[in-house]
Amino acid sequence: MNAVPEAPAAARTLVGIEGVSRRFGDVVALDEVTLDIRQGEFFALLGPSGCGKTTLLRVLAGFETPDAGTVTLDGADLLARPAHRRPVNLMFQSYALFPHMSVAKNVAYGLEREKLPRAEVAARVEEVLATVGLAGQARRRPHQLSGGQRQRVALARAIVKRPRLLLLDEPLSALDKKVRAEMQLELKRLQHEVGITFVVVTHDQEEAMSLADRIAVFQAGRVEQVDAPVRLYQRPRTPFVAGFVGANNLFEGTAAGEGLSSPGLGTLPAESGLAAGTPALLGVRPESVRLGEAGEPRVLSGVVADVSFYGGVSHIAVRVEGHDRPVLAATQGPTRIAAGAEVGLGWAAADAVLIAT
Structure with a gap:
């Protein structure tokens, strides 16, 4: 086995999660979760169904309030801000595109709601469609696009508002294997190009390993291990990680x-x-x-x-x-x-x- 590579020098922490817990009746969804997510990082929350990863994503987005713990963004209390005031965007698994709107209108929707000048909206939409490779599809409707193209529209709509943090909930699960592999490369390229911190929730080990700079493995509401993909694979620290990853x-x-x-x-x-x-x-x-x-x-x-x-x-x-x-x-x-x-x-x-x- 080759030596495990040393981790690069750590970037500054963007999101600090400290002792976060969330219960639903007798079910403990999150059990004193502590994590740091770094500026410009592609971070994955990996684990089986019901392990708590989606609950944590919803806490970051503002759709769930933890029973205990703190979450900070750039050192400021994130939990004190309502969902619509957070510099955070969530891309849903279903993409949730408006079927009656063109690609450009779907992407522009959030900017128009903020009442930005038309010229600025048009310029930002044009720029982001070029970034995701859909400049020629601006006038099409979602039903005229392939699954991979619809996923790119959802991504464009999520990043056009320039959030500090982009949350992705099982973003590739609706795609077939070949398109999924292509979109994994596209997501990684896009994340580096736009410089936004991405947090992806997935149960797919291959997806997490190919996308993420670091991975947090969840089991029963707890974090089992946080590491770079190679180190996680070569040096699992718990029996669960050893049996779950690969x-x-x-x-x-x-x-x-x-x-x-x-x-x-x-x-x-x-x-x-x-x-x-x-x-x-x-x-x-x-x-x-x-x-x-x-x-x-x-x-x-x-x-x-x-x-x-x-x-x-x-x-x-x-x-x-x-x-x-x-x-x-x-x-x-x-x-x-x-x-x-x-x-x-x-x-x-x-x-x-x-x-x-």
């Missing part, structure tokens, strides 16, 4: 001098910073697992249960006696290994992580 092979046991002591499997290699005997989980990613003949030096051995090939990568599932689920390995290109073959499995200690449980 495919992972997880082994239970106790920390030992050379890794993890796992009942029935022996000592599995990992770089350990835990005291010997600490209950722990070892995680090793499929791409770090090496396959060899059954007689070669190995950590484990087993029988191939399944081989699948897609996206230029072969995925091999291996049944290992004493382990309750197949061990996954991933190799570039097609493989000659077939189901039923006996294989050895190994990995470098530096490619595995130990997490206290």
